[in-house]
Structure formats: structure tokens, C-alpha cells
Amino acid sequence: MRMQPRQEILDIWRALVRWSWQKDQWVWGGRFDSNSIGDAEQLLCLLLPASKVHVFGLDDPDRTGIDSLDALEEFGGTMEIPRRIIAVLQDYYVRYTDESTAGEETAATPIFAGGSYFNEAMDGSEPTEEQRQLDIVDSYAMAITLSLAVVGFARVFRSKTRRQAIRDQIDDVERRASARLTAAMVGLLRSFSVNVFDADSEYGRNLVRTVNQEGLPSREVVDGLRIELRQTMASFREVLIGSGQVTDLDSQNQLFECGWSWGIVEDAPNIEVAPTEAIGVQRKGIAEQAPYLYFTVIALDAIEDLFSERTRVLGLLNEEQQRLSRALQLRSDLTRSYWATVATYGEGTRWPLEDIPWRTTDGLDSDYFTLQVTSLAVKGLVQDRSSNDELVRIGNVLSELANRARMTRRPNRNDPALTLHHPGVQLSLVGSERAGDSEITWIVNEFAPLLLQRTANIAGLLSDAADRGALLETADRVWEHLLQRRLQRGPGRNLWDDPSGAFTELEGRVPPQNAPSWLISERVVAALVATATVLDRRPLTSPALGEHADALLSEAEQLFDRELMRGTGKSLESDIKSIRANLRRAREIISDRPGTAAHLALSVLGLLNDLSAGRQKSTGVN
Known part of the structure; x- marks a missing residue:
């Protein structure tokens, strides 16, 4: 590959420290005011490579690489770096814990508010303060990924230091991270949603229209979907805790979709946890009982971290967290199976997924939704041990999306495809009006780094060297596009995001950018980590080459x-x-x-x- 993940991550670390470490203090926030999600993304720009790529490890001072020390030299030396990381983490967990709920019977409550990431309503009104304090699935997902990285970091670093004061600080960070991890898992369990609807409703007609690639009668498609999804429907009876219980799928005219809503769904029951788990108050849910593709994908990515090799080897989950993780795994399996079935339904030459753009059950369509469904489809196909040819087809969809989003093709004048990058796709958070005057929105504009990450992930699953090489070529071209979007000026240079750097058509429409977007920067880091993981695997071989070598x-x-x-x-x-x-x-x-x-x-x-x-x-x- 032309992209060099190792060097790029080191460059990002230099830029991260230059922005965040000023006058011996960690500076929170960037383009948006400090909030529970953005601050976690800021930390993950450092800790994601450190926890998932061995050569970037920072928890053992004796094994920290020279290149890593050089990139983080403004942050300190070999022993100072992990100590300062612990201090910054302690500050983060204190900032996002509501101590006012602590009493004789309840513990302090972790805060999962979207804060400054909540966007104005469709009518232009600003979110109320109560709306800004709403919990959101994005924060739960980031909390799981960050807390697993932190608990692992703390356990290794504890064994490398003898100073009791530092050990006490490490113990406090691990305790807080573990409590936040448990609370986030509970939050995801209460945010799971199954939306059941009649096949004759608007939702049903949109779903049938999306999956019907052969022009079959609607009744035949409904019956076929129910047959393909019968095991998934039967498994809903096993959903016993949290939200997602379903009792009305017996009718032959019922269809459904499952995944994660934007927050705790309305009427979601509280979840009983062991007395040892200090998660504080479980807030009342107001989100609609319907899945969102964006929040479903980000929830599934976080759940995968609960079952990673690192989590298992280091024993990062306690007994209660293992119980909650099993409940999340059940929901994850059901969701992956559902979306893989819907995305690849039919016996024709074209999958619904290949009919770009994807149309949701509420009638919205966007290339961004297609990108999200590719991720869900791959997770389901891998679960079912799919063939190389099926993964290649999804890889081809990603290459087409790169073209349609003008990352590998020149845009037209006033090209509507550029709205994927700026301002992005606006999602209405139905139910949020219960905490304010209007229904607020959520902006997703990480199309480019997300496409790079998905491309790298699928390339790593392919068993044919030529197919993998072709997809990695697409990844290289997307990376070249992202390089043009790095900030060029100020202490935030070499972080992201300035889309006008890649699209001159956006000049004048995008305000001058000097402060980093931690959302985009973290997604770029995640994509680089995914690429590094692919490149670190053993090379693919062909039978012909093996026979030649043997001869x-x-x-x-x-x-x-x-x-x-x-x-x-x-x-x-x-x-x-x-x-x-x-x-x-x-x-x-x-x-x-x-x-x-x-x-x-x-x-x-x-x-x-x-x-x-x-x-x-x-x-x-x-």
C-alpha cells in the first residue's frame, strides 16, 4: 500500500499532543465544546492505537518504542507518558460523573450526554439545556471502547510502577472506568429496539420495495422475508432483560427491523445489576422504538470490543459485566443476522444492497445509509461464514460509493454528493421533543473515514490476494482524499477536518477551520488501526505459488x-x-x-x- 499506517499514526500523535498538551495541562475540546463523546474521541486518538496495535503500546515503559517516544516527546519521557495519561483519564472520569446522585442507597451516576454534539432542530431552534443533557448511544459506545482500553492500560502499568501514590491513582481510574463500562452496557441494553409494523403500512411498503429486486408480488416478498427471518423472530423470545421484547410477530402480515435507537427507548425497563456495580441512577427513556442505522453500527462496533482477544486474554470484564455482555451479544447476533438477510435478500443477480442508495423504512435514502448497511451485512455474513465472492460483491459496493461520493472521481459543479462530507446527513432524534420544544437532530459527516475503515476491514477478510489488492487500492485512493482534508494551519494542523481542502467547490461554503474535529480525527485513527491490523496479518498465498515453491x-x-x-x-x-x-x-x-x-x-x-x-x-x- 502507498498508505503507511505506522507513520500516519505517529504524525497524528504529534498533532494531538501539540493541540491537547499546553502549559503542562490537558486541554479538552476542539471544534465543538467539551462533551462526553468528543472528549472520549480525543483520548481514543491516543489510546486506540496504543491498545490495539502492539508496536504502539504505552503501558509498559520498558517496551515503548523509540518512534512513539519521539512523537510524544512534548508529553514527557518514558515514565512520564503513562503517568500523565493516568492523570488525564482520572480527570475525564471525574468530569463525566454526576456526584449529586451519590447517597446511602445510590452511587454517583456516569454522564453520557451528547452536549454540544446535539444539533439544532429542523425548524432552526437550538436544543434546550435539558435536551443537551440527554443520554445518547454514541456516548455509550465510546465509553465501552475507551473503558476497555483504559482498564487494560491500568492493569499493565500498575505492574510496572512501585510508587504507592501512583498505584492508588491507577486503582481509582480503573474503578471509575469499570463503573462507566457497566453503566454503558446497561445503557445499550435499554436502547435496543425492535420496530414491528404491518406489511401494508408505509414502513412495510418501503421495506418490501427496497428488498424486491426481482419485481415479485408484494405478498410473495413478505412471505419470503418471514421465512428467511424465522430463526431471528424465534430468538426474540430469548431477549429477557432491557428493551427489545417482542410478542406481536406471530401474524403473517407483520414485518420488523431491529437495532439501536438513538438513546434509551421510551418505557425501557430498568436493569437489575449486582450491588457491587456502582452505576448510579438509570434515567428514563424517551427515544422512539425504532432503530437508526448510524447508532446500530456504532453500538455493534463497541460490542465487538467486548469479545476481542485482548478483552479475553487480559480478563477485562468482571462477572456482572460478562453477564451483561452475553445479553448484548444476543442482540448483536440478532441484528447482524437481520441486516445480512435483508441486504442480500433474493435469488436474483442484484442484492438490495447493490441497489444504491439504500432506502430506510421511513422513506429516506442516502449513500450514507448504503455504507452503514454494508457494515451490518458484512458482520452478518462473517457470522454465517460467507464466501470470498460475497465479500467481493460488498467490496465492489464500497468502491462504487467512493466514486459516488467524489472521493475517486472529480465532482460536478454544485454536486449534491458533496453534502455527504459537508454538512453531512441530518438525523432527526424522534422523542427528543419530550425534553424541549422541538425535535433536535444529529449530524453525521464521517463518510470518508468510515468508508476507509470498512474497506480495510473487508480487505482483511478476503482470501484471494488479487481481490484484496484491488480493494486496498481503493483504500489508498480514499486515503489520498483524506490527506487533502487535513488541517493545514495552527496547532491543530495534521488533524481533521477541512473538506474544502479536497473539494474546491466547497470553498466559501465551509468556514475556515483551524480547530480539530475529534469525531472525524478519531474515525481516521480507527481506519488506520484497521489498516495496520490487515497489513500485520500473514500474506495471502495461492495454490499455484505453493506448488511452484514446493517443486x-x-x-x-x-x-x-x-x-x-x-x-x-x-x-x-x-x-x-x-x-x-x-x-x-x-x-x-x-x-x-x-x-x-x-x-x-x-x-x-x-x-x-x-x-x-x-x-x-x-x-x-x-
Whole structure:
């Protein structure tokens, strides 16, 4: 790849520290005022690579890389960096804990408010203060990812320091992170939604129209969907805690969709947790009982972190958190299965997913929704052990989306596709009017970094080297687009986002940007981490290359044995150890790296050929 994730992450770390660490203090906020989500994204720009890519680890001072120390030199030295990270984390958890709820029977309550990320209503009215304090799924998801990174960081760093004061600080951070993790898991359980509707309703007609790629009668499509989703419908009976219980899917005229709403759904029951889990007050829900693609995807990404290898190996979840994670996993499995079925429904030559743009059940359509559905479809297909060809089809959709979003094609004058990048897609948060005068909105404009991340993820799942290479080429082109959108001036330079840097058509429409958007910057970091993970895997091989390498190695081994039978002589004696080592190494790696094995075999064959030619010359044999 032309993109170099390691160097790019180091450059982002330099920019992050330049903006955030001023006069020996951590500065919160960027383009938006400080809030629970943006501040978590700011921290994840540092901790996401440190927790998910081994070479960027910061929790063990003895193993911190020289390049990482150089990038973070303004933040301190080998021992200062982890200490200061702990202090900043402690400040974050204190800032987003409501101590007023603490009493004899209740604990302090973690704060998951959207704050300055909430956008004005469709009528132009600003959110009320009560609306800005509403919990939102985005904050729950970020809390899970951040807290898992923090708990793991704290446990490793604790074993590397002997100072009791620092150990006490680490213990406090881990306790607060664990409490916030539990509260976030409870919040996600109470935000899960199943929207059941009649096939003849507007929702039903929109769903049937989206999946019906063969022009079949509507009744046939409804019956077919219910057959394909029968296991999913049956599994809803296992949803016992939180929201999402369904009892009215028995009618043959009922369809549904499932996922996560924007916040705690209306009438969501409280969840009983162990007395040891200090999560404070469970707030009343007001969000509509309907899933949103954006919040569903971000919730599923966070739930995957609960079951990652790192979480399992380090034992980051306590017993109660493991119970809650199993309940979340059930909802995750149901959601992935549902969306994979809907996105790939039918026996025709075109999937509903390939009919761009995706139309939601409430009648909205956007390329952004297609991008979100690709993510959901991949999660479901991987769960069902999909074929390489199915993943290639989704990769082709991503390449088409890159074209349609004008990241790999030149835009037209006043091109409507540019609204994906600025101002973005505006989502109405139905139910938020109960806390104010009007229904407020949520802006999503991370199309480009999200496309890069999804492209890298799918490339890592492909089993064919040529297919993977083609998709990584798309990723390179999207990255070149993102490079043009980095901030160019001020302490926030080399962070994101200035879309006018890539689209001159937006000049004058986008205000001059000097402060970073932590939302976009964190998504770019997540995409780079995903790409680094793909590049760190063992290379793909083809059967033909393996057979070729095996044939070369067999010939080299046979010729070497024959030379030994004839007597080594002084000409071969000095090379015997080297040849044996090369042949042994080639045989060890031939299944994983047949190209390298072939190279080693060819080097041995070349040496043996020189020896044979020299013998023939000395004996006069032609």
C-alpha cells in the first residue's frame, strides 16, 4: 500500500499532543465544546492505537518504542507518558460523573450526554439545556471502547510502577472506568429496539420495495422475508432483560427491523445489576422504538470490543459485566443476522444492497445509509461464514460509493454528493421533543473515514490476494482524499477536518477551520488501526505459488543430497551450513510464505549449479 499506517499514526500523535498538551495541562475540546463523546474521541486518538496495535503500546515503559517516544516527546519521557495519561483519564472520569446522585442507597451516576454534539432542530431552534443533557448511544459506545482500553492500560502499568501514590491513582481510574463500562452496557441494553409494523403500512411498503429486486408480488416478498427471518423472530423470545421484547410477530402480515435507537427507548425497563456495580441512577427513556442505522453500527462496533482477544486474554470484564455482555451479544447476533438477510435478500443477480442508495423504512435514502448497511451485512455474513465472492460483491459496493461520493472521481459543479462530507446527513432524534420544544437532530459527516475503515476491514477478510489488492487500492485512493482534508494551519494542523481542502467547490461554503474535529480525527485513527491490523496479518498465498515453491524446494533438496553423496570437497564444505539453514527455513515457511520459500530454494539451486558447472569444467565433461 502507498498508505503507511505506522507513520500516519505517529504524525497524528504529534498533532494531538501539540493541540491537547499546553502549559503542562490537558486541554479538552476542539471544534465543538467539551462533551462526553468528543472528549472520549480525543483520548481514543491516543489510546486506540496504543491498545490495539502492539508496536504502539504505552503501558509498559520498558517496551515503548523509540518512534512513539519521539512523537510524544512534548508529553514527557518514558515514565512520564503513562503517568500523565493516568492523570488525564482520572480527570475525564471525574468530569463525566454526576456526584449529586451519590447517597446511602445510590452511587454517583456516569454522564453520557451528547452536549454540544446535539444539533439544532429542523425548524432552526437550538436544543434546550435539558435536551443537551440527554443520554445518547454514541456516548455509550465510546465509553465501552475507551473503558476497555483504559482498564487494560491500568492493569499493565500498575505492574510496572512501585510508587504507592501512583498505584492508588491507577486503582481509582480503573474503578471509575469499570463503573462507566457497566453503566454503558446497561445503557445499550435499554436502547435496543425492535420496530414491528404491518406489511401494508408505509414502513412495510418501503421495506418490501427496497428488498424486491426481482419485481415479485408484494405478498410473495413478505412471505419470503418471514421465512428467511424465522430463526431471528424465534430468538426474540430469548431477549429477557432491557428493551427489545417482542410478542406481536406471530401474524403473517407483520414485518420488523431491529437495532439501536438513538438513546434509551421510551418505557425501557430498568436493569437489575449486582450491588457491587456502582452505576448510579438509570434515567428514563424517551427515544422512539425504532432503530437508526448510524447508532446500530456504532453500538455493534463497541460490542465487538467486548469479545476481542485482548478483552479475553487480559480478563477485562468482571462477572456482572460478562453477564451483561452475553445479553448484548444476543442482540448483536440478532441484528447482524437481520441486516445480512435483508441486504442480500433474493435469488436474483442484484442484492438490495447493490441497489444504491439504500432506502430506510421511513422513506429516506442516502449513500450514507448504503455504507452503514454494508457494515451490518458484512458482520452478518462473517457470522454465517460467507464466501470470498460475497465479500467481493460488498467490496465492489464500497468502491462504487467512493466514486459516488467524489472521493475517486472529480465532482460536478454544485454536486449534491458533496453534502455527504459537508454538512453531512441530518438525523432527526424522534422523542427528543419530550425534553424541549422541538425535535433536535444529529449530524453525521464521517463518510470518508468510515468508508476507509470498512474497506480495510473487508480487505482483511478476503482470501484471494488479487481481490484484496484491488480493494486496498481503493483504500489508498480514499486515503489520498483524506490527506487533502487535513488541517493545514495552527496547532491543530495534521488533524481533521477541512473538506474544502479536497473539494474546491466547497470553498466559501465551509468556514475556515483551524480547530480539530475529534469525531472525524478519531474515525481516521480507527481506519488506520484497521489498516495496520490487515497489513500485520500473514500474506495471502495461492495454490499455484505453493506448488511452484514446493517443486523448486524438492529439486534443491535432491540436488544437495546428490552433492553430499559425491563428497563435499573444499568447494562445498564452507557452504554446507548455509545451504542446510536455507533449505530448513524454506521448508518451515512454505505454507505461509511460499514466495519467500521459492526465493530461498532458487538461491540454493544457483549455488549448486555453480558447483556443478565448476566440476564439469575441471573434468572436461560437457
